[in-house]
Amino acid sequence: MEVVLISDGPLPIDSPVRKLPFFFAARLVDMSRVSPETVGEAKIAIVELLKAQDAGMTALKASWSSIAEIPVICLVDKKNRREAIQAAALGKTEMMQRDTLFALLIRRIRNLTSADVAEQLPKNTGAKTLEAYRSGNAFLESLCFSSIEGSKIPLNLMNESASETLAALSLDGLASWLDAVNLHHSPTYSHSLTVAGLAGAFARHLGWSEKDCREVVAGGLVHDIGKMRIPLTILDKSEKLTEKERELIGRHPQFGREILKPRIEVPIEIKKMAIQHHEFLDGSGYPDRLKGARISPKVRLITICDIFAALTEKRSYREADSPRTALTTMREMGAKLDQQMVQQFARLVVQSELGDTNRAPAAASGATA
Secondary structure (H helix, E strand, O other), X not given: OOEEEEEOXXXXXOOHHHHXXXXXXXXXXXXXXXXXXXXXXXXXXXXXXXXXXXXXXXHHHHOHHHOOOOOEEEEXXXXXXXXXXXXXXXXXXXXXXXXXXXXXXXXXXXXXXXXXXXXXXXXXXXXXXXXXXXXXXXXXXXXXXXXXXXXXXXXXXXXXXXXXXXXXXHXXXXXXXXXXXXXXXXXXXXXXXXXXXXXXXXXXXXXOOHHHHHHHHHHHHHOOHHHHHOOHHHHOOOOOOOHHHHHHHOOHHHHHHHHHOOOOOOOXXXXXXXXXXXXXXXXXXXXXXXXXXXXXXXXXXXXXXXXXXXXHOOEOOEOOOXXXXXXXXXXXXXXXXXXXHHXXXXXXXXXXXXXXXXXXXXXXXXXXX
């Protein structure tokens, strides 16, 4: 764990702290439960003082020694006298204005932690996989910034990441890529990196051009951009999702449409992959119930990779399927999927020697693909 996030009760809906787990391994701890056990090996503490009550502050000060040796940033409204006093009462802390640009908050945390997103990868990870992993993470972080701040999506970084991923697949293989991205602290990022790698390997297996291979890798990275509008408490929920929560997650293709519509810099095929990856050939998918020829080959490919990734990822409420079991499920989906593509994808899985080993991410998500 890199960062411990401390608040008095549930995080306020408008707190920037809610987005930090997209960037760092993080754990939320209530002020009343701060202890050496809950703080663990955290390198930095972020204290959100919005709506912090006297009882919560009293409990936090009583256990302050648990975090006194690591850097502490208090998020406050400096015009709010109560919050400024609360921060000062904690002693040695750094106060940061709550509405500071989110990118500056991220930069400050990085400066204090010297965190390397790839530090948890095995020592024998291939150099090209390591480089592509960092590049993919950097792009996903920029994608998160873009959706938060309404800025342009950096296509140069997207294309660079796609090219690096294809190079890693060529030199180190698909299995090595999946082993690496499976260890990412964010289940959402891990899933996108997985889909991107599967898409690149599958497109190459089908003999597609390098340009098309690069575009589907980029599509895999971007396909879940709509999830940036869904609270992480739902995306990374440790219990089974409620019907209402599942319904909200099911809206992520529509959220993706809303985010991408004004971004004219993004190629139309990549937009389609983000909006249409839950459409089925028989018209039973969503959000638009597209059917047959209205679903392009690239979208069909991303859908297959997305479903396979979701089935083989461990959820908190169920074990991961083996690759063979996942392929059987996809065959049983019949006319929903392009079964000729599914057959070719099965050959890729066998050739890549993914085997029957279940994938078990370090941080399991409760979300659907």
